[in-house]
Amino acid sequence: MIKVMVYEDNPQLREGLSMLINGSDGYEVVAAFKNCNNVVDEVEAFQPDVILMDIDMPGTNGIEGLKLIRQHNTTVKILMLTVFDDNKNVFEALKSGANGYLLKKTPPSRLLEYIHEAHTGGAPMTSSIATQVLRMFSDIQLPQSEDYRLSEREKEVLQFLVNGYSYKMIASDMNISIDTVRSHIKKIYEKLHVNSKSEAVAKAFKDKIV
Structure with a gap:
């Protein structure tokens, strides 16, 4: 049984995600919250395997929550589930320790596959995000070794x-x-x-x- 925690401020979406996951064999939502104000204590209390993390939430947002979790727990898998597909949020999330980055338009069946993939050590990303990440890396200029004019x-x-x-x-x-x-x-x-x-x-x- 893969234990999932959900952080999502939209009550309808939070409920929908919980129903989807709980209604699928091998998955269970152990808790769901509207922000990350008490994220460290909540993760400690419920011991999830995978966390679905929205970014734009009132109070402590998803990126801040991600950083707080990683200060105390480096093993739980954290998947960002958001509408934001800009470079800044993608880069900040991955740099801060997210295990994957998914857009909310992800089909329900694929979302369950992504949760399983993260649980087994993968790093799932919506295809458009993966393309973006590859482009970001290709744009990074590696430092050239300095020429000291040695013979x-x-x-x-x-x-x-x-x-x-x-x-x-x-x-x-x-x-x-x-x-x-x-x-x-x-x-x-x-x-x-x-x-x-x-x-x-x-x-x-x-x-x-x-």
């Missing part, structure tokens, strides 16, 4: 430093003198604006130089 030889030496090699080991592997290794490392420090091996290694990792 290929200097990058090779830096890679050895990252791997924990000593100056002597680097000289041996690269078949160059220790003085040449020191010269390379001096130039590396200057170009990376660091003063030690540990700083150089840290910057190599941070800025994905090698």
Whole structure:
């Protein structure tokens, strides 16, 4: 039996959702509320498996309620069920720990499938929302690694430093003198604006130089 809690301020919709879920084999609504004013205590008291969460509610709204729940409970599955399909609400909900994002126009049969999917570890989304999320990710510009103008030889030496090699080991592997290794490392420090091996290694990792 999947235990469901509903947060919805529209009494007709709240009642309709409860009737749909309770009338389906394997599902039970353990409680339904019109806002998230006491959400932490309610979740603790009823121990639901899945929460259907509206966003626009009087008092504590769904996004705020989601954040409050996640401060105390990271395991309960929370599905946003809303009319809002704008990027801001979608992003804020997913960033705050929602397990899925559904629009209220979702057909009843699909809603039950989505609840089951969330319960078994999925992340259901209305198809238009999923498309939106993919578009949001494709628009994110990944930071480019900074170009410190290291030569290929200097990058090779830096890679050895990252791997924990000593100056002597680097000289041996690269078949160059220790003085040449020191010269390379001096130039590396200057170009990376660091003063030690540990700083150089840290910057190599941070800025994905090698």
